[in-house]
Amino acid sequence: MVILIFVGNIAFGQDVQIALLKYKGGGDWYANPTSLPNLAKFCNKHLNTDIDTEIPTVEVGSSDIFNYPLVHITGHGNIIFSPDEALNLRKYLISGGFLHVSDNYGLDKFIRREMKKVFPELDFVELAFDNPIYHQKYDFNNGLPKIHEHNNKPPQGFGLVYKGRLLCFYDYECDLGDGWEDAEVHHDSQLKRNEALQMGANIIQFVFTQ
Numbered sequence: 001m002v003i004l005i006f007v008g009n010i011a012f013g014q015d016v017q018i019a020l021l022k023y024k025g026g027g028d029w030y031a032n033p034t035s036l037p038n039l040a041k042f043c044n045k046h047l048n049t050d051i052d053t054e055i056p057t058v059e060v061g062s063s064d065i066f067n068y069p070l071v072h073i074t075g076h077g078n079i080i081f082s083p084d085e086a087l088n089l090r091k092y093l094i095s096g097g098f099l100h101v102s103d104n105y106g107l108d109k110f111i112r113r114e115m116k117k118v119f120p121e122l123d124f125v126e127l128a129f130d131n132p133i134y135h136q137k138y139d140f141n142n143g144l145p146k147i148h149e150h151n152n153k154p155p156q157g158f159g160l161v162y163k164g165r166l167l168c169f170y171d172y173e174c175d176l177g178d179g180w181e182d183a184e185v186h187h188d189s190q191l192k193r194n195e196a197l198q199m200g201a202n203i204i205q206f207v208f209t210q
Contacts, residue, residue, distance in 0.1 A: 016049070016050060016051050016052065016069070017051065017052045017054075017055070017056055017067070017068055018036060018039075018040065018051060018055065018068055018069070018070045018071070018072065018204075019055065019056045019057065019058040019065070019067075019068040019070075019071045019072070020036060020055055020056070020057050020058070020071070020072055020073075020074075021057075021058060021059075021060060021065075021071045021072060021073040021099075022057050022058065022059045022060070023059075023060050023073065023075075023079050023080070023081065023085075024060075024079075024080045024081075024082075025077070025078035025079045025080035025110070026077055026078045027075040027076060027077035027078045027079050027107070027110065028075045028076055028077060028104075029073065029074070029075050030057075030075075031074050031075050031076065031104050031177070032074055032102075032104065032177040032178060032180070032181050034180070034181045034182045034185065035074075035177045035178070035180035035181050036055040036072060036180070037053045037054075037055055038180045038181065038182065038197070039180045039197060039200045039201070039204070040052065040053045040055070041053055042180075042197040042200070042201060043200075043201050043204045043205075046137065046201060047137060047201055047204065047205055049204065049208070051204070056068075058071060059085075060081055060085040060086075060088065060089055061082065061084050061085035061088045062088070063088075065088065065089070065092045065097065066092055066095065066097065068097070069096075069097065069098060069207055069208065070097070070098045070099075070100060070203075070204070070207045071092075071097065071098070071099055071100070072099075072100045072101075072102065072177075073099065073100070073101050073102070073111070074101070074102045074103075074104045074107070074177045075104055075106075075107055076104050076105055076106040076107060077106055077107075077110070078110050079107070079110040079111060079113075079114050080114065081114045081117050081118065083117070086114070086117035086118045089118050090118045090119065093118070093160075093162070093167040093168065094162065094167070097167070098167055098168070098169075098207045098210075099167065099168040099169075100168075100169050100170075100171075100203055101168065101169070101170040101171070102170075102171050102174075102175065102176050102177035103170070103171065103172045103173065103174070103175065104175060104177060104178065105148075105175065108172060111170065112124065115160065115168070119160055119162065122160050122161070122162065124158040124159065124160060124170060125158065125159055125160075125161065126156055126157065126158055127143070127157045127158065127159050127166075127169075129141060129142060129143045131157075131159075131166075132206060133157070133159075133166065133169060133202060133203060133206045134157070134199075134202065135202075136201070136202035136205040136206055136209075137198075137201055137202065137205055138198040138199070138201065138202055140198075140199060140202070143155065143156070143157055144156065144157045144171055144174045144176075144199060145174065145179075145192070145195035145196065145199055146173075146174060147174055147175045147176060147178060147179035147188065147192055147195065147196050148174075148175035148178050148179070148188075151173065153173045154173065155171065155172065155173045155174035156171075156172045156173060156174070157169065157170070157171055157172070157174075158170040158172060165210070166206075169203060171199075176196050176199055176200055178196075179192055179193055179195065179196020179197070179200075180193075180196055180197060180200055
């Protein structure tokens with residue numbers, strides 16, 4: 001059970017964890033194994049959070065998903081949600097959970113298709129640069145930083161908004177998850193890694209203080 005304790009605008013936790021979402025379909029849900037532990041360490045240092053750096057894996061259809069304030073999904077390939085999984089994810093998000101999607105290249109058409117099963121009534125909308133998620137501890141006045149080049153497109157941040165609440169954030173053509181990985185994995189510059197981690201910290205702070 002996750003317990004959040006709010007002090008000022010920061011959520012401190014007892015056994016607070018964020019989780020990696022495991023899905024079916026053949027896509028590599030397990031990509032970027034060092035990314036979430038590094039993000040947790042960065043947030044604990046710079047946001048004074050107390051997030052467990054041991055990152056659990058949770059299946060889309062599991063009731064365990066309700067134990068985590070945020071779940072993260074990434075990969076390069078196919079994703080398939082069963083009807084029961086889609087309903088479980090919908091209930092989780094409507095109940096106060098949050099989904100962060102990081103396109104590791106090749107995820108876009110699959111995540112859009114599957115999230116339509118979760119929220120048939122919603123479409124991903126591009127978030128304006130003045131959205132609060134870009135202006136937590138760190139200001140990103142031009143939206144998402146560009147971490148990895150995919151198709152020579154600008155990075156875009158999309159969201160699903162349900163009854164006025166942002167409950168899913170999708171970084172596209174950006175690849176925050178790669179930027180969170182250990183430096184030797186992708187050989188990103190320290191500047192790029194720092195930008196990625198700062199934006200990740202903004203997501204965490206946004207979720208923990210809604």
